Amino acid sequence: MITAALRQFGANLVDLLRTRIELATIELQEGTHRLFGYLAWAAAAAVLGLFALALAVLFVLVLFWDTHRLEAVGGMTLLFALGGLFAVMKLRAGLAAREPFLPATLGELRKDAAALKGEQSDGF
Template sequence: MSITAAVRRIAANVLDLARTRLELASIELQESGRHLLGYLAWGVAAAVLALYALALVVLFVLVLFWDTHRLAAVGGMAVLFILGAAFAAMKLRAGLARRPPLLPATLAELRKDAAALKGEDGDGF
């Protein structure tokens, strides 16, 4: 076997390995996209319904206290909205800080490939 044939065979194996990893990444991205769209749709539906409910609750409280304590009712609602917005911002920041990495299976396979190429893995290819 000549050196050029060996180089061609190695190049073909590397290209095949890269193709396999890209296919895995593509599948993971498709699954993530589907899950993300589903979560987004349910999140939008929940947000719209919650806003309608919140508007009705605010209207109810304002009408209930309009003759006696209208300024206290408006101020109380404003404080509740500020506290709710602060809580939502803190939860969002915490969730973004602990989100999982993108394409975890692909990254794990690439780490295994790198370890095998360095000779750290006893299995080889």
């Protein structure tokens, strides 16, 4: 009788672990697909943006070369410095506000731990 109960407990534990691993796998796959999509768009935006930026700088420098060349170079430098500062601030804010890794899996594991401890949970 104890052997059967232990066997059932072991089977339930393995089944619980299997479902949690499956959930983690699905979340990792979704995160990976999302990440590669973001990286592809980021690479395209970076390449196109750099070409546009280089042409804009060239246009400004050629336009003001004879009259205000130092002001044009200084203005472009200030513009890039401010843009870089803005990008760093946005990056820091985005990293601070990101969601935790595998949130659904962690939530289910918390519920499982609470259930094993005998605590009341929303799911029961």
